[in-house]
Amino acid sequence: MSSSSIDIELAPLKNAVSMALEFAASLGTNAAEVAISKQQGLSVSTRLKEVETVEFNKDGALGITLYRGGCKGSSSTSDLSPEAIKEAVKAADGIARFTSEDAFSGLADADRMATEFHDLQLYYPEDITPEALTELAIRAEAAALDADEQVKTSDGANVNAHTGFKVYGNSHGFLQGEASSRYSLSCVAIAESEGKMQRDYDYTVARQLNALASPETVGLKAAQKTVDRLNARKIATTQLPVLFSPEIATGLMGHLVSAISGGSLYRNSSFLQDAIDTDIFPDWFSIAEQPHLQGGLASANYDSEGVATVERQIIDNGRLASYLLTSYSARKLGMTNTGHAGGIYNWTLSNTGQTFTQLIKEMNTGLLVTEVMGQGVNGVTGDYSRGAAGFYVENGVILYPVEEITIAGNLKDMYSNMVGVAKDQDLRSSIRTGGILLSDMKVAGN
Structure with a gap:
């Protein structure tokens, strides 16, 4: 038209x-x-x-x-x-x-x-x-x-x-x-x-x-x-490297969105309270917000208060560079409005150069997570415990599907323990990322 x-x-x-x-x-x-x-x-x-x-x-x-x-x-x-x-x-x-x-x-x-x-x-x-x-x-x-x-x-x-x-x-x-x-x-x-x-x-x-x-x-x-997923089985309780598939990786970053949003911050209900300008992720990792991508699923010229959207670094070489503030939350916190009334705008995550298949091989022995269940995430403490399903990987090869397990950790540790992000991105949401590999998490099974 x-x-x-x-x-x-x-x-x-x-x-x-x-x-x-x-x-x-x-x-x-x-x-x-x-x-x-x-x-x-x-x-x-x-x-x-x-x-x-x-x-x-x-x-x-x-x-x-x-x-x-x-x-x-x-x-x-x-x-x-x-x-x-x-x-x-x-x-x-x-x-x-x-x-x-x-x-x-x-x-x-x-x-x-x-x-x-x-x-x-x-x-x-x-x-x-x-x-x-x-x-x-x-x-x-x-x-x-x-x-x-x-x-x-x-x-x-x-x-x-x-x-x-x-x-x-x-x-x-x-x-x-x-x-x-x-x-x-x-x-x-x-x-x-x-x-x-x-x-x-x-x-x-x-x-x-x-x-x-x-x-x-x-x-x-x-x-x-x-x-x-057929013939899935449990695995013994252990601690393993965990690779989140791209669909699940977007959810992992979704917890970051909540933690750095003004509403959580002025209510003192975020595990990233007073974390601006501190190192949250490894120094190779960044998140760029790109609100003006043509055809983007989360593109906008202005937020729901008319505030101009701008390109910005959310995470800059591991450092938390920006909160997500509306006019109200900015005033409550004594900070500057960032134009985030209504949500985020096309977050694009940096990567470590490997494809998702290559990350599976580099993980060697670990757990590939393709589904998470339940609401076991505490936004105040960052404690993370969710039911999961996926695949057991040994020597870089997927051996069999697993189900009825629980993965647990703390989001601060999970973010700092990221060791890889795949370059083949999932572009179907406002968070554009490939699979994310963590060095280790607790896995509860048999």
Whole structure:
């Protein structure tokens, strides 16, 4: 869709935001911010190559937050008529009149607002039918079911196509909108051997429909991963090097996101309290945040407060170089807003030059983890203990699958004990990384 077509779609949303801001100002409020979204999507799921569900959604909502001094009130409406918008503003104002004052609340500072807007190429709409999505799902299931005779059935395939428009404006005069699209395809296979069953899945996600991996690739990978897990066994309790597969490595870094986020820090609930400018990782390791990658799954010109996003080092040669702060958390901590209201933006991890297969060989004898379970992570202490499944590796060769084990450690030790990151990255999330090898962890089994 051309930029002019996008402007036409955004125009009524910008008008609604402007109307809400003007009405809030007429009530004598100090400041206000308004966000509005409109999205639509189509989802199709199949099971055993038959359509199970077809879902179409189309909705939108406006949310307003306004301030009277340090008092804050918020409300929302899905009715975007002028009358409904005015009622929502009145409701927010009524709430603000009865809330307690908070000296740290308010809009982000005016000088932090984004003024440059890159063409991030996030919007690729497709005029696609339920029948076309159904065909993709069935092709994925068919590939999984035909891949190996041990694949006995499928737990389904799912295809999603979604597009959306968002507009944000505030009393600083900031008023901007964006359009985005996202497509995904997933498939789950179930295999059986000696009366015992295993399941696994694979998926693909992209801004463009034609950038997805083929349904056959997704189905085949789902089947291969499932068959590989058959005849899994426990291992004896021990201490071993552990290699996290790329999908699990993103979760390992996800704990870092939580630990360095302003909310955790000002509540004193992070194991990385007061850790800025200290060494957390080995000196060869860095994380770069790249918010302006074209087509990136987590690209943005500004955060949900209108603050400009900038490229920055999160980890710089092992050192924690930046926290993740909103306007509120920055004020609470007496620090500078980093533009992270709403999340992170395309974290790209450095690597040690090996492929994932080479890291398996270099690990020699250890545990390859492909699944973790449970919520055994303490964000305050960093203690980590989770159920896991994967593969036992000896002399650089995968010997057999393992299950019903627990891996344990402390995130501080785990981060400092990283000895390798694979160069073949998984690009399907906001954290772009290959597999991560740790020198050792406790493994509880038999």
